[in-house]
Amino acid sequence: MYPENVDKEFMEAYKKASRTSQKFPPDIMLQFYAYYKQATEQEGIYTPSGEDDVRNAFKLNALLQVKGMSTKEAKQKYIELVNKHIPG
Numbered sequence: 001m002y003p004e005n006v007d008k009e010f011m012e013a014y015k016k017a018s019r020t021s022q023k024f025p026p027d028i029m030l031q032f033y034a035y036y037k038q039a040t041e042q043e044g045i046y047t048p049s050g051e052d053d054v055r056n057a058f059k060l061n062a063l064l065q066v067k068g069m070s071t072k073e074a075k076q077k078y079i080e081l082v083n084k085h086i087p088g
Contacts, residue, residue, distance in 0.1 A: 010039060010075040013082040020086050026058070031081055034062035038074035 017032060024032070048059035066074060 006072055006075050006079075009079050013079045016086055017082050022086060024085065028081075028085060030058060030062040032078070033059060034066045035074045035078035035081060037063060038066045038069050039071055039078055 014036070048056040048063070050056055066077075069077070
C-alpha cells in the first residue's frame with residue numbers, strides 16, 4: 001500500500017467508524033482508540049484525560065501496547081479493525 005493510499009483509506013475508515021451506531025465490547029473500543037491515537041498523535045505518546053481513573057488506566061494500557069508502532073502501521077491496523085468489525 002502506498003503512503004497516500006494508507007492516508008486515504010485511514011480517513012475513509014475513520015468516517016465509517018464515526019458514523020456507525022454499532023456497539024462494541026470494551027476491548028474492541030480500546031483497540032480502536034489506541035490505533036487511532038497512535039496514528040494521529042504527533043508528539044509521542046498520548047496521555048488520556050478525564051476524571052475516571054479506571055477508564056484512563058485501561059486507555060493507557062491500550063496505548064502502551066501500541067507504543068513504538070509506526071504511524072503507518074497504526075493506520076493499517078485501524079483500517080483492518082474497521083473492516084473486520086464494521087461491514088459495508
